[in-house]
Amino acid sequence: MLALFKFFKPYKWFILAILIFTLLQALSNLYLPTLMSDIVDKGIVNNDISYIIKIGIYMLIISVIAAVFSIITSFLSAKTAIGFGRDVRNEMFSRVESFSLQEFDTIGTASIITRTTNDILQVQQVYMMIFRVMITAPMMCIGGIVMALSKDKMLSLVVIVAMPILFVIIWSIGKRGMPLFRAIQKRLDRMNLVLRERLTGIRVVRAFNRSDHEEKRFEKANHDLAASAIKVNKIMAMMMPSMMLILNLATIAIVWFGSIRIDHGHMQVGDLMAFIQYAMQIMFSLIMLSMMFVMVPRASASATRIQEVLTTEPSIIEDGAVEAEQPISRKEGITFQKVTFNYPGAEKPALADITFTARPGEVTAIIGGTGSGKSTLLKLIERFYDYQEGQITIGGREITQWPLKQLRSQIGYVPQKVALFSGTVNENIKFGKREVSDEEIRHVAQVAQASEFIARMKEGYETYLTQNASNLSGGQKQRLSIARALIRKPAIYLFDDSFSALDYKTDAALRSALVEETKEATMLIVAQRVSTVMHADQIIVLEDGHMVGIGTHEQLLNECSVYKEIVASQIKGEGIA
Structure with missing residues (x-):
């Protein structure tokens, strides 16, 4: 005491x-x-x-x-x-x-x-x-x-x-x-x-x-x-x-x-x-x-x-080597160089020897089985955890050199488990950026395919959401979460299985709208559906924390057996060729 x-x-x-x-x-x-x-x-x-x-x-x-x-x-x-x-x-x-x-x-x-x-x-x-x-x-x-x-x-x-x-x-x-x-x-x-x-x-x-x-x-x-x-x-x-x-x-x-x-x-x-x-x-x-x-x-x-x-001292420590006011370059993407990460107390690495580059203006998709390390990879970019080996660079600099506030201000993150807060629809979208106009809010809601169901609500954008938005469906929550990320207009977008609750029509319309909205940004998408990732500029295939394939949809069909198994398991339900 x-x-x-x-x-x-x-x-x-x-x-x-x-x-x-x-x-x-x-x-x-x-x-x-x-x-x-x-x-x-x-x-x-x-x-x-x-x-x-x-x-x-x-x-x-x-x-x-x-x-x-x-x-x-x-x-x-x-x-x-x-x-x-x-x-x-x-x-x-x-x-x-x-x-x-x-x-x-x-x-x-x-x-x-x-x-x-x-x-x-x-x-x-x-x-x-x-x-x-x-x-x-x-x-x-x-x-x-x-x-x-x-x-x-x-x-x-x-x-x-x-x-x-x-x-x-x-x-x-x-x-x-x-x-x-x-x-x-x-x-x-x-x-x-x-x-x-x-x-x-x-x-x-x-x-x-x-x-x-x-x-x-x-x-x-x-x-x-x-x-x-x-x-x-x-x-x-x-x-x-x-x-x-x-x-x-x-x-x-x-x-x-x-x-x-x-x-x-x-x-x-x-x-x-x-x-x-x-x-x-x-x-x-x-x-x-x-x-x-x-x-x-x-x-x-x-x-x-x-x-x-x-x-208790935070395990994530800021280096402070880069000035806080210096923005992250939109001309350089994200590079992983032989990155290995272990959760504390884990017997084996969650990610091992991961190497790839996600470029601005391109969509990098990540697919793999449950527990393959897809969400963990995005958490490393957000610096929720620090890796043990290798190097991650963002905007041409080592990720640990960026002040956390500066780094995360340039990332639009849509988590796998949607987290919305009690308050109005308007307030939840503005959570991504406080100083925005009503026109910007309506624009990102339209891109996120949320404007239609918001319009059907009795009070529209002023509709009050309960804790964790329990008065919305899973798909509606995901679309609001995507709109919240879009309002920031960040240099990097991270979508962690953010389309799983959407029907195929809404999924396709949303991905099409995102192309124009995020054309200058670096985008990483984690998904379970092949239909969500097949049109990406490059697809990374993970299995048990290891990268077993990287390339386009056509290349992976010819070269990656794990990807072919994933496609084969979904081909009947989604009509993938």
Whole structure:
């Protein structure tokens, strides 16, 4: 948790004010028992009503002042802790934005969401308690001990004996609870993962009638989380009764030995009453600290998980050798030279010894079986991952020399799994480029063969799309995703199996419209259909990560057995000759 203290730097003056007002509040509360002692010993014993009223007014004024200090401290504590939470969330979001896909694969999307929400909230609440309780408690404890000693040193032995017992109880319970709090956070990750998969895949679950199976998965994850939470709460539940038992026994001992001291004339009744109040303040300070020990272990586990994200360095590092303002040349395409890439932990390369050149103004198509490395190849161009061997050049320069923002601003990418956002059709197309006119939006929609179905919508381009555009068909989503890429007018187009949900007529019309729209750009198309790639200027055939053929449709039919098998498997359905 200490590593996160750097986020409190902007709030140093608030923290200083909290310390000052907390000290003033503690002094006010510590002075009240002494005044009460004076009322008993000087006012009640001497039957001095005016003295009782005067001291009572002092006590009332001091109580009001202490209450005001408490309110100010609570306000500043909340403001500081909530500001801390906001700043950490911003920092985490910025850090996650810089991650490559490798970091997402390692940490996990569900875990990142949990860390950004639940974990930060846990730490934020503990820091708020630290400012309100953990700072106050030591001041009250130390002040109470000093004041108790000033009243009667011999009677203070009761408190001195009770305190180590309380510390042992707090330490032993905290030691048993810490590992369980870490386990709770991991089980919370698991439950969030199962819930996220269930909700995002609800259509598939219902289509395959697997609701019962998913309910059992969630019940198990929920049961594991609940079991861990119950176990740790059983342990923590022992703390408060144990503390109260020691507190009450100490009170009995104080009254017992205090009465003996009064009987022998070593102290007065008022001093005993004040001593009891100071003893209570000391004990309650320790109880407040024990409450922190319930929260700190879990917050500490959350802080470790937060720090893990904040200290994770992205595996994709910018070289910075090229000026950010220098555009990618449209006269030079993309060259792969003996490129090999391994996913972390994989037994064999996803791509091995890949060599080809995709030229501007030409269409380079990539075809192959499932798992042959087609989508991986496009991810390397986007620098979602970095290759281990070989070289990729874009615009005549090594890809690692381009700043990521500059590189990706010149790429129009249509992913295999369409990702649209909640908002209007207009907003989703403008996601590719914010400053565009309505005419440009309608033009790219027409090229993407989307204008017809958009026109049939009740509100046209202002139609609101739900999360991931669940109110659109697969083909409609793909066409909007293509329009979003076209609006950028980039130097490079990457289509990752982006025509799979289209019928043959729409597919042909879209590819025909793209020819004119992308005539100066470098285009790479990944596809499963031979009809989609057969008219490309060059076709790359992949099998198990290796390039087994490159050439035109006619050349590959004569020279590449793998391509001939693919064509033969589709020839009846598509009428390919």
